Amino acid sequence: MKKKIPKSVYIIAGAIILITIFAFIYFNYFYEKESFSVNPVLIKLNIPAGAEAVNTIKITNNEKFSQNFKVYLNDLEGIVSISEDEFSLGPKESKELKLSFKDDKYVAGVFPAKVIVETSLFEKQIPIMLGIEDSNHVFAIILESIPKYRNVYPGGQLGVDINIFDIKEHFLKEVKADFYIKNFDDDVIYSDEGRTLIVDEKLTTFKITDMPKDLDYGDYLFFVELEYEGTKSVAGYLFNVGEEEKKLFSGDLKIFIIIMIVFVIGIVGLFFYFMKTRDELLIQLRRQQSKELERNLVLFRGSRKQIQQIKDVRVRKKKLAKLGELKKKIVKKIKIKQKLQTKELKRLKKKGKKVDIKQKLKAWENQGYKMFETEKEVKKISKNALDKRINKLKNQGYNTGFLKK
Numbered sequence: 001m002k003k004k005i006p007k008s009v010y011i012i013a014g015a016i017i018l019i020t021i022f023a024f025i026y027f028n029y030f031y032e033k034e035s036f037s038v039n040p041v042l043i044k045l046n047i048p049a050g051a052e053a054v055n056t057i058k059i060t061n062n063e064k065f066s067q068n069f070k071v072y073l074n075d076l077e078g079i080v081s082i083s084e085d086e087f088s089l090g091p092k093e094s095k096e097l098k099l100s101f102k103d104d105k106y107v108a109g110v111f112p113a114k115v116i117v118e119t120s121l122f123e124k125q126i127p128i129m130l131g132i133e134d135s136n137h138v139f140a141i142i143l144e145s146i147p148k149y150r151n152v153y154p155g156g157q158l159g160v161d162i163n164i165f166d167i168k169e170h171f172l173k174e175v176k177a178d179f180y181i182k183n184f185d186d187d188v189i190y191s192d193e194g195r196t197l198i199v200d201e202k203l204t205t206f207k208i209t210d211m212p213k214d215l216d217y218g219d220y221l222f223f224v225e226l227e228y229e230g231t232k233s234v235a236g237y238l239f240n241v242g243e244e245e246k247k248l249f250s251g252d253l254k255i256f257i258i259i260m261i262v263f264v265i266g267i268v269g270l271f272f273y274f275m276k277t278r279d280e281l282l283i284q285l286r287r288q289q290s291k292e293l294e295r296n297l298v299l300f301r302g303s304r305k306q307i308q309q310i311k312d313v314r315v316r317k318k319k320l321a322k323l324g325e326l327k328k329k330i331v332k333k334i335k336i337k338q339k340l341q342t343k344e345l346k347r348l349k350k351k352g353k354k355v356d357i358k359q360k361l362k363a364w365e366n367q368g369y370k371m372f373e374t375e376k377e378v379k380k381i382s383k384n385a386l387d388k389r390i391n392k393l394k395n396q397g398y399n400t401g402f403l404k405k
Helices: 007-030 251-276 280-307 313-351 354-366 372-381 383-395
Strands: 036-039 043-048 052-061 067-073 080-082 086-089 094-102 109-118 123-133 139-145 157-166 173-183 188-199 202-210 218-228 231-241
Touching: 036 123, 043 052, 043 094, 043 231, 052 067, 052 086, 067 080, 086 094, 109 173, 109 218, 109 231, 123 218, 123 231, 139 218, 139 231, 157 173, 157 188, 157 218, 173 202, 188 202, 280 313, 280 354, 313 354
Parallel strands: 043 123
Antiparallel strands: 036 052, 052 094, 067 086, 067 109, 080 094, 109 123, 139 157, 157 202, 173 188, 173 218, 218 231
């Protein structure tokens, strides 16, 4: 007889086919992929004054046709040079370009620029943050965004954590600090100069700056210059100015909504669980099976306690090992029997014979939670403990005659 395929299989297969069709339509007709990609998306580099360095960028043509590329800088001419400024790439082809940095001005600071990559269809700009430090600079500076101020927008605020580490002699130093914000055309948007900081091995501070209301959207550079005894230490932080994120809910309301969603999901889950297990006869069988297994395990626990009282270690270990092996064997047999019982109950349920199901349940219950053919082996391992358990079960009304054999 040919096995009937469940309806759920057809439903899942249909859903997979529909998802595949929608994904194909979306990625082929609606998804706007980039004409080409550039890696990395940010070039951040610190070099000592008068030093040289090399970086690379990889450009990949994502189109199904060839494209002509132009690559150039909007600033830092004379400090940064590109190995190739015009070339062609076929479909899916890639090319690596070398960016060479060479400082010959010996002026410390943080300098922004952009590598501009363009074709007839598309343009990408890769920000460059070039930090030039005095070769004997005293401090290392780490700048990090303050989470509360990550959404930077015109008229909003920028918040930056500033961690300063003394990498020379560790003693109190009075340091001159300058703070700037520049766009990538090297225009100064904000400056706060001549501040005094006291640094002793390490200093953690912060800077919160109001953004102009007429500030254009785009990338900007916040940077710090520390000057001590004629040497400068510098660091920069890239941030983007965009639209203000509208906060629909407060923090407490968000937590409440999350709790309510979890609660509703829990209620729905319980509803489906009870819908699935509402069959009283099946529940009754599961209860009987649970009791049956527990009664058998009670006998093993009693035997184990009795064996643990044996003083001879070698004998005790040997008996415990045998009992453990027997327990696994018995539990496996019980599980197999219970699985067959469940299968039989479902078969009778499909025929709609409720009376027959009740008779089966009663017959299974009256069997007395037997432990099949191996109870004699348990009795051999620990006779005294087993006898006590048998008498207890007998007093409770269970059929235990087979255990005395």
